[in-house]
Amino acid sequence: MFNKNIKNNFKIFAILYVLGFIVFNWQDVSWLFNYKAIAGITYEYFNPYYNKDVVEAYYQNQVLPNPTLPDTRINNSVTLNNNLLENIYFEYTDKDKILEIPSIGLETEIVFPKTKDINDLYKYLDSGVIYYPDSALPNQVGEITILGHSAPPGWPKIKHDTVFSNLDKLKFGQEIYLNLDNKKYTYIVRDTKIIDKGQEIENSLTNNTNVIMLVSCYPPGKDYKRIVVFAEIQTKQ
Numbered sequence: 001m002f003n004k005n006i007k008n009n010f011k012i013f014a015i016l017y018v019l020g021f022i023v024f025n026w027q028d029v030s031w032l033f034n035y036k037a038i039a040g041i042t043y044e045y046f047n048p049y050y051n052k053d054v055v056e057a058y059y060q061n062q063v064l065p066n067p068t069l070p071d072t073r074i075n076n077s078v079t080l081n082n083n084l085l086e087n088i089y090f091e092y093t094d095k096d097k098i099l100e101i102p103s104i105g106l107e108t109e110i111v112f113p114k115t116k117d118i119n120d121l122y123k124y125l126d127s128g129v130i131y132y133p134d135s136a137l138p139n140q141v142g143e144i145t146i147l148g149h150s151a152p153p154g155w156p157k158i159k160h161d162t163v164f165s166n167l168d169k170l171k172f173g174q175e176i177y178l179n180l181d182n183k184k185y186t187y188i189v190r191d192t193k194i195i196d197k198g199q200e201i202e203n204s205l206t207n208n209t210n211v212i213m214l215v216s217c218y219p220p221g222k223d224y225k226r227i228v229v230f231a232e233i234q235t236k237q
Contacts, residue, residue, distance in 0.1 A: 091183070110129055130148070136210060148164035148216050150164045
């Protein structure tokens, strides 16, 4: 009888210890209770070569469009009336189709889907951030919309689930780099808004320049609202 009481007390102590550990370390272990994280890790372990990047697939199979950027140095007569910008600043780079945000340690691939179908877009998000169809090019007047996943704290870095998890940490004046066609365009953060799910995104900046809008779910990993970071392209001084 005495041994039985010891065993029961030990079980109760063990259960309380485990529960306490989970509560105090929830941010680090929460992913263990999410089927998506477990399924992703398990599948990638047994299928290490399954996830071919869709950008690579484009070059092999011509699945995705290859964006071309008009070179304004060729036609010096273009003006804002032609929806092109002459005075934007860029540097040449060996990077292509890459989004960088140094202040939050982000560097990720950009993919270019032809479709706006939500189910197809979710598949593309596994390979990076999405350059939303019909977005402007960096040297055009207009908006560039870029979509990316976010995930809650403690989420493992599988696929690109966490790529936009830290958008809310961006501050006014910080830089975003858009690398396209081996040109590095610099954008300056001007505003951040939290909007309702399904609410139309309205450009909060001027209409006579190029604005990039980074969009993700908010709070990170929750499909409640949307966070939008607005950044304006840097021009020549």
